[in-house]
Amino acid sequence: xxxxxxxxxxxxxxxxxxxxxxxxxxxxxxxxxxxxxxxxxxxxxxxxxxxxxxxxxxxxxxxxxxxxxxxxxxxxxxxxxxxxxxxxxxxxxxxxxxxxxxxxxxxxxxxxxxxxxxxxxxxxxxxxxxxxxxxxxxx
Numbered sequence: 001x002x003x004x005x006x007x008x009x010x011x012x013x014x015x016x017x018x019x020x021x022x023x024x025x026x027x028x029x030x031x032x033x034x035x036x037x038x039x040x041x042x043x044x045x046x047x048x049x050x051x052x053x054x055x056x057x058x059x060x061x062x063x064x065x066x067x068x069x070x071x072x073x074x075x076x077x078x079x080x081x082x083x084x085x086x087x088x089x090x091x092x093x094x095x096x097x098x099x100x101x102x103x104x105x106x107x108x109x110x111x112x113x114x115x116x117x118x119x120x121x122x123x124x125x126x127x128x129x130x131x132x133x134x135x136x137x138x139x
Contacts, residue, residue: 004104007043007046007047007052007070008071008074008104009074009100010040010043011047011052011074012071013029013033014053014061014071015063015068015072015075016032016075018062018063024061026059026061027040051064052064052066053067074103077102077103078096078100078103079099080115080125080128081095081098081103081106081114082098083125084114084125085099087122087125
């Protein structure tokens with residue numbers, strides 16, 4: 001994989017798919033991202049080597065604790081930023097695309113301040129950024 005951004009996008013996708021499906025496979029990721037299966041296969045190998053995921057003998061992909069932590073962080077950023085942009089009038093498609101770019105570039109410190117502001121001033125936006133997942137899907 002080319003970058004930390006790529007890694008984060010794959011982990012976020014696995015997190016989202018784990019909420020929507022009983023199991024996650026490489027083909028599901030390829031379909032969701034509209035990527036070639038071979039590209040996803042290479043990425044899954046790297047994620048496994050980095051201990052971000054585990055892959056069962058059946059090909060089911062599960063986030064490890066560290067992979068889940070990264071995925072959850074990126075997901076939270078994405079949802080909070082995109083929902084905030086939508087709330088101030090940005091077109092939904094543009095807001096989601098912009099959030100996808102910003103979520104990777106924003107420092108932890110800046111995001112924590114944004115999150116705290118949302119918690120105090122925009123509770124509805126803050127609440128939608130939380131992600132609950134069945135802990136049995138985390139290794």
